[in-house]
Amino acid sequence: MGDTIGAADQVLDDETVRAFVAGQLRREDLDGKSVCVIVPDATRSCPLPLLLGAVHEALHGRAGRVTVLVALGTHAPMSQAQLAKHLGGPYPGFDVRNHEWWEPSALVSLGVIGADRVAELAEGRMRREVDVTLNRAVVEHDVCLVVGPVFPHEVVGFSGGNKYFFPGVAGQEIIDFSHWLGALITSASIIGTRGVTPVRALIHEAAALIPSRRLALCLVVQSGTGALHAASFGTPEEAWAACADISAETHIQYLHAPVRRILSLIPEKYDDMWTGAKGFYKVEPIVADGGQVILYAPHITRISEMHPEIEEIGYHCRDYFVKQWDRFAHHHWGVLAHSTHLRGAGTWDEETGEHGRVTVTLATGIPEDVVRRANLDYLDPAAVDLEALADDPETMVIPQAGEVLFRLR
Structure with missing residues (x-):
């Protein structure tokens, strides 16, 4: 031992x-x-x-x-x-x-x-x-x-x-x-x-x-x-x-009830969204159905230096890929995995399309057209009022997001 x-x-x-x-x-x-x-x-x-x-x-x-x-x-x-x-x-x-x-x-x-x-x-x-x-x-x-x-x-x-x-x-x-x-x-x-x-x-x-x-x-x-x-x-x-x-x-903190909105403050050690997405992974379990996660990282200016194909594929739930596997099997599976991790839980079918459990919003230095093309919501980081959100009873602010996991009891 x-x-x-x-x-x-x-x-x-x-x-x-x-x-x-x-x-x-x-x-x-x-x-x-x-x-x-x-x-x-x-x-x-x-x-x-x-x-x-x-x-x-x-x-x-x-x-x-x-x-x-x-x-x-x-x-x-x-x-x-x-x-x-x-x-x-x-x-x-x-x-x-x-x-x-x-x-x-x-x-x-x-x-x-x-x-x-x-x-x-x-x-x-x-x-x-x-x-x-x-x-x-x-x-x-x-x-x-x-x-x-x-x-x-x-x-x-x-x-x-x-x-x-x-x-x-x-x-x-x-x-x-x-x-x-x-x-x-x-x-x-x-x-x-x-x-x-x-x-x-x-x-x-x-x-x-x-x-x-x-x-x-x-x-x-x-x-x-x-x-x-x-x-x-x-x-x-x-x-x-x-x-x-x-x-x-x-590294696990427990809450008694889900939260309507999360503001994840992404530290500068994550220099693209490929790594900064940990600020979503670690809070997804505590977000209420229909809630929102805002990833605040003005210093991040690109989705991924090493995996540009994620910008073309975009962010989708697991079933979006599994139920259309013939369309996506030829892509790098690690890129598809990252896509599902940041989009979170959701459903997809041919008739009604894709429905995410929560809204994922990027307040970063990544251009709005790139964010929206990748199937995520955009928020101008300059418009984010950190103090007002910290005072909002429906919002939980996570400093140094990405390492501590939040879960419901």
């Missing part, structure tokens, strides 16, 4: 964290070994300068070779300036790289999960083989060390652990596949679900094919501050499970 420090009602000081990391890595057989350290990008709150500094102190001059691989999934690559700010450092002897998910030569296939096994893991929702492809740096190191936080997550239930391999440093096919499985279950149904969800089961199955030894330093981060409530070290499965239990106490 792995070791865990901290709890939902604690905040760990830096010295305690450094001592924990040093002690855990000291006990591992890492002398002369090559180590791939997998870390999140800047869309996740995490005190990486503290953690990577501790890892560097423990491994520099001891491990034979260390690569730090930034788990982008299919997000945009980080610049050298962004990496320096995000990771801290410098870390002499550490090679820092983005996960080049768009570059076939950066990837390697570990094998295939067969269609029957996929159907079993997916509880019958999908039956198709999937090629398990990920960044070749993972298999070219003796040991892989995941360092990253655990939060409620719209695709898998709770993020973290083996999710840093799939989709974190994976090829697009398995990323799309896992996200569409989550979309079939729906974001509102799976987000914040404890235990091994069907998507988590698929990720565990894929990770078992990795030939390198897998370790994880999983973390529960105090949202908005970057301080740590807890840390757990062990296998990715053990460390993730321990932190998911604490995250469920820390």
Whole structure:
């Protein structure tokens, strides 16, 4: 079993964290070994300068070779300036790289999960083989060390652990596949679900094919501050499970009644709507039928840098795609999944068309014509009166939206 420090009602000081990391890595057989350290990008709150500094102190001059691989999934690559700010450092002897998910030569296939096994893991929702492809740096190191936080997550239930391999440093096919499985279950149904969800089961199955030894330093981060409530070290499965239990106490807030209108204030770490949409995912469960979510982010000027096809497809509920699958099956399934996650629950049929459960309104720097063409409502951010909405008894304002999940009791 792995070791865990901290709890939902604690905040760990830096010295305690450094001592924990040093002690855990000291006990591992890492002398002369090559180590791939997998870390999140800047869309996740995490005190990486503290953690990577501790890892560097423990491994520099001891491990034979260390690569730090930034788990982008299919997000945009980080610049050298962004990496320096995000990771801290410098870390002499550490090679820092983005996960080049768009570059076939950066990837390697570990094998295939067969269609029957996929159907079993997916509880019958999908039956198709999937090629398990990920960044070749993972298999070219003796040991892989995941360092990253655990939060409620719209695709898998709770993020973290083996999710840093799939989709974190994976090829697009398995990323799309896992996200569409989550979309079939729906974001509102799976987000914040404890235990091994069907998507988590698929990720565990894929990770078992990795030939390198897998370790994880999983973390529960105090949202908005970057301080740590807890840390757990062990296998990715053990460390993730321990932190998911604490995250469920820390990152989920419960309401007794639904809210008519939500104003989600999207922090600047989300620089497009592809990532900023978390401000919707985390509040959808508490919005009343017929209610509204306003995503307020004047700094966001585009829907997605890396996935422009979302502007053509637009945002739609799950059944819009499922009931017209022949029209949409050729698109990237991860894009379709993102579409359903931001549009939320709804219905579609050929006669009456599409009906969303709630209205999704963007008050961003994205031009009005682009927003409306993408099937979302538009509000000029300059017309948003934050004080008036905060005083409105029918409106709930969520600061630093995107990490804390809101649910009804």
